[in-house]
Amino acid sequence: MCTSVTMTTKDQTVLLARTMDFAVILDAEPTFIPRKKLFFANDKNDDRKNDYAFVGMARQMDNGEFVFADGLNEKGLSCAALYFSGYADYNSQDSNKKYSLAPHDVVPFLLSTCSTIEDATRTMENAQVDNTALDFLGIVLPLHWVITDTTGKSIVVEYTEQTLHIYENSIGVMTNSPDYKWHTTNLRNYIGLQPDQKTEVHLKDMVMKPFGEGAGAFGLPGDFTPPSRFVRAVFLKNCLQDIQSELDGITSLFHVLANVDIPKGVVKTTQAYDYTQYTSVMVNSTLNYYYKTYNNQRIRCIQLDNEDFDATSGKIWSNGDAEDILYRNRK
Numbered sequence: 001m002c003t004s005v006t007m008t009t010k011d012q013t014v015l016l017a018r019t020m021d022f023a024v025i026l027d028a029e030p031t032f033i034p035r036k037k038l039f040f041a042n043d044k045n046d047d048r049k050n051d052y053a054f055v056g057m058a059r060q061m062d063n064g065e066f067v068f069a070d071g072l073n074e075k076g077l078s079c080a081a082l083y084f085s086g087y088a089d090y091n092s093q094d095s096n097k098k099y100s101l102a103p104h105d106v107v108p109f110l111l112s113t114c115s116t117i118e119d120a121t122r123t124m125e126n127a128q129v130d131n132t133a134l135d136f137l138g139i140v141l142p143l144h145w146v147i148t149d150t151t152g153k154s155i156v157v158e159y160t161e162q163t164l165h166i167y168e169n170s171i172g173v174m175t176n177s178p179d180y181k182w183h184t185t186n187l188r189n190y191i192g193l194q195p196d197q198k199t200e201v202h203l204k205d206m207v208m209k210p211f212g213e214g215a216g217a218f219g220l221p222g223d224f225t226p227p228s229r230f231v232r233a234v235f236l237k238n239c240l241q242d243i244q245s246e247l248d249g250i251t252s253l254f255h256v257l258a259n260v261d262i263p264k265g266v267v268k269t270t271q272a273y274d275y276t277q278y279t280s281v282m283v284n285s286t287l288n289y290y291y292k293t294y295n296n297q298r299i300r301c302i303q304l305d306n307e308d309f310d311a312t313s314g315k316i317w318s319n320g321d322a323e324d325i326l327y328r329n330r331k
Contacts, residue, residue: 001267001274002082003229003260005237006172008152009249014284016078016148017253020057020069021262023272024137029318030291030302031058031066034311038066038112050112052077053309055289055302057280060316061136068107072282072289074309075115076150079107080282081143087177088142090129090159099123102132103141106157110147117153121166124157146174150284156180173233175260176226183230190231193217195239224267224274229260250281250290254299264294 001021008014020028038050056071070080081104090103101109106129114120131140144158146169154169158179167180171187174180198215201208220235221228236256243252257279264275280291287304302317 001176001224001226001229001262002080003233003257004080004082004146004174005233005253005256006146006148006152006154006169007237007243007249007253009246010244011246012152013246013249013286014076014148014150014152015246015249015253015281016072016080016146016154016284017250017257017279017281018070018080018082018146019257019260019262019276019279021267021274021276022083023269023274026059026069026277028057028059028069028278029316030055030289031060031068031317032302032304032307032315033066033108033112034307034314035309037314038108050108052112052115053304053307054108054111055304055307056107056111057278057291059136066108067104067134067136068111070280070282071107071111072284072287072304073111073115074287074304076284076287077111077114077116077120077147078149078282078284079110079120079145079147081107081141081145082174083176084142084144084158084179085177086142087158087160087179088144089162090131090140091162091164092128092131093162094128097128098126100128100130102134103129103143104132104134106143106145110145115149117147117149117151117155120147120149120157121155124164124166129159144174144180148282148284171234173230173237175230175233178227183227186227187231187234190219190221190235193220193235224260224262232259233257246283246286246288250283250299253281254279254290254292 004018032055036049052073054073058066058068072078148154156167158165194216196216261276267274278293289302
């Protein structure tokens with residue numbers, strides 16, 4: 001369970017935001033990977049390391065490897081993986097592809113090798129995504145991906161019935177299952193939603209007035225299912241006003257995603273509770289990575305441009321170590 005939103009502000013700042021909602025505790029931390037430090041064995045003849053430096057939320061495994069759920073690279077390309085349960089069906093049988101990737105390696109591989117949406121599209125068209133399990137979960141992760149670059153272009157990448165689908169993310173919102181086309185069709189059920197206040201209605205001799213402000217959004221779904229979160233995020237995003245700059249954008253996106261934020265305890269799975277473990281906003285235009293966690297709601301920022309892209313080692317920011325730049329900018 002996750003929600004993502006893309007946005008371009010009036011000054012042409014591009015942002016990709018997401019919530020990470022999951023029942024298993026991921027212990028994800030902001031992690032910086034310099035150039036040529038992350039190794040991929042993506043086919044028999046092409047063992048390569050990352051061309052581009054990037055930052056994102058990752059869990060470091062016992063063997064030292066990293067699992068990234070999202071990230072932003074030095075070229076301003078951002079990517080986020082979202083759960084796609086019941087629908088993800090990878091092209092594991094297509095052995096003629098140039099690259100062979102586990103589902104959980106798609107995010108770091110795209111960040112390592114791509115600078116534009118066009119690059120990412122070509123890479124995915126030439127990739128075989130295998131049914132490779134993630135060891136610490138013991139399952140093949142059913143995922144789809146949202147990718148955005150500095151132009152503001154955004155795509156959704158999905159595999160269903162072992163077929164690759166790449167959709168232009170013109171709406172700028174994605175959640176989980178069903179697929180992107182289903183979600184966009186479902187929006188037609190909510191065309192009556194509006195930010196304007198409802199007026200009074202006369203029924204014979206009775207005058208009926210709204211109980212208060214906000215009646216134009218009556219019928220907006222409030223549950224935590226992916227279809228409802230999709231509709232809610234689309235409505236809120238498209239009602240935003242005065243989004244001029246990066247600061248306006250990140251402030252607004254954190255507010256929008258607060259409306260799909262899942263408190264621990266309200267979504268119970270068979271063994272645990274799904275909840276929003278962190279929320280991040282990646283700024284493609286300025287290479288800033290903002291985030292907050294479930295237990296620390298301060299918005300912190302990693303400035304990728306401040307890092308040495310050719311450093312000899314990476315960096316992990318423990319909880320609270322990143323600069324509280326949002327509040328510094330407000331002073």
